[in-house]
Amino acid sequence: MSSKKDLASSRLVSKKEKIFNWIIFVLLLLGAVVMVFPLIYMIATSFMTKNQILSGTLTILPDPILIGKYSEVLKKGQFINGIFNSLKVAIPVLIIGGFTSSLAAFGFAKMRFRGKNALFLALLATIMIPFAVVMIPQYVMFTKLGWTNTLLPLIIPGCFGNVSIIFFLRQNLIGIPDDLMEAAKLDGCGYFRTFLQIFMPLMKGALATQLMLWFMGIWNDYLAPTIFLRSEKNWTLQVVIRSFNSYYAIQSDYALIMAASVIAMIPTMALFFIFQRMIIESIAISGIK
Known part of the structure; x- marks a missing residue:
């Protein structure tokens, strides 16, 4: 009986650890996106036209692409x-x-x-x-x-x-x-x-x-x-x-x-x-x- 309780408690702990790990992963992913986005936007802006940059619309896809x-x-x-x-x-x-x-x-x-x-x-x-x-x-x-x-x-x-x-x-x-x-x-x-x-x-x-x-x-x-x-x-x-x-x-x-x-x-x-x-x-x- 005690072994079944131990197994159930270990499964519960394992499930909590997985949930905690996923939460940490999502937070780190969001932090990485926030940190990398200015770099990506800088590179994208270098290929944009003046009108697209000044349009007031936030986009990272140049249209058209200018090199x-x-x-x-x-x-x-x-x-x-x-x-x-x-x-x-x-x-x-x-x-x-x-x-x-x-x-x-x-x-x-x-x-x-x-x-x-x-x-x-x-x-x-x-x-x-x-x-x-x-x-x-x-x-x-x-x-x-x-x-x-x-x-x-x-x-x-x-x-x-x-x-x-x-x-x-x-x-x-x-x-x-x-x-x-x-x-x-x-x-x-x-x-x-x-x-x-x-x-x-x-x-x-x-x-x-x-x-x-x-x-x-x-x-x-x-x-x-x-x-x-x-x-x-x-x-x-x-x-x-x-x-x-x-x-x-x-x-x-x-x-x-x-x-x-x-x-x-x-x-x-x-x-x-x-x-x-x-x-x-x-x-x-x-x-x-």
Whole structure:
């Protein structure tokens, strides 16, 4: 008799769990739709006519489908120049900044020196300082150095490393046995040679993942270029799109603005979807080590 009651109660619990799971699924699905809809609408708008956009009717199906705005955007020298300027910032920052970040992570993870933990905590504390707090002092400093209206304020600070990358790489290196350090010392390797020949190859996967995330941040950066760059020839891609918004919105040419935004989004979206699994695994592993 008791076994029948237990079976009935287990079935009831199982039914409640299924109902609860379905409720959670529906809520998550609705949340996903709400989050993805602006992206879908932006892409759809880039193919719409001006009359359809201004009709006041919410639709995501262009009628007719126009693709001419994409070629029109790509023919604009200002847009192409913005892409090259963004690459001029991203490439040296990723190469030099990635190296200095990995070197700092190695020092915090494997080297022993007085005040290491306090220094690392102080470095992490800088993450909590928003850019809005330091942008005016930075602007004053870069103006005195004569760097404003050039790409140097966007390149030079990044070459000294990224705190988030240092943290994740340090977590990755902590999971590597310290015996490798001792073995390298016995073979006569110094710290730099040990880092370059032993630990750098071991963390190249985690480093590549973090550099991809950093590239996305550089590519989509809007506030810093807006503050430091005045000349049109130095504008990065996001500033160029802002100028499109200021100029073409008056003409109600929203399709061109959306087409420029879609093109600017393609590199970061492609990187994320291609390396999505690697990015998620790297963050998860860095968090548990």
